Amino acid sequence: MEFVLPNFGLFFWALVLFLILFLILRKFAWTAILKAIQERESSIEASLQAAEKARDEMSKLQADNQKLLNEARKERDLILKEARDLKEKILAEARESAGSETARALENARKQIESEKMAAITELKNEVGRMSIEIAEKILKQKMADAAEQEATVKRLIGDIQFN
Secondary structure: OOOOOOOHHHHHHHHHHHHHHHHHHHHHHHHHHHHHHHHHHHHHHHHHHHHHHHHHHHHHHHHHHHHHHHHHHHHHHHHHHHHHHHHHHHHHHHHHHHHHHHHHHHHHHHHHHHHHHHHHHHHHHHHHHHHHHHHHHHHHHHHOOOHHHHHHHHHHHHHHOOOO
């Protein structure tokens, strides 16, 4: 049992040495250790605050990025809508222009055909008139070979003329 229970002298000197060591550590090391622990604690606290601030900034940046992305999508949709509207307007103008150009070309063709028809009719009338005059001239030359017959024909024609 002696091995289990320490001797009183050994116990006393161990206690004295412990108290001396405790006082020396308290006087010189304890303040340094507490200071180091406080510095460590404050640096950890600062790191946690910096991490929290960084997390807040990241969430704010993500929100800003999402907002910018939504604005860009809206602007893209607006530009695409304007492009579609412009395309439809250009196509409508082209159709209208083609329709009016076609109508104008048809009208010009009709006018030209009418003009050529009138020219042909006039030419035909002139030709018929010329031929009629030639035929009448030949008939008159043949009939009017004699002076008495000429005089009778002129008197008959003068009688047929009505004066108003």
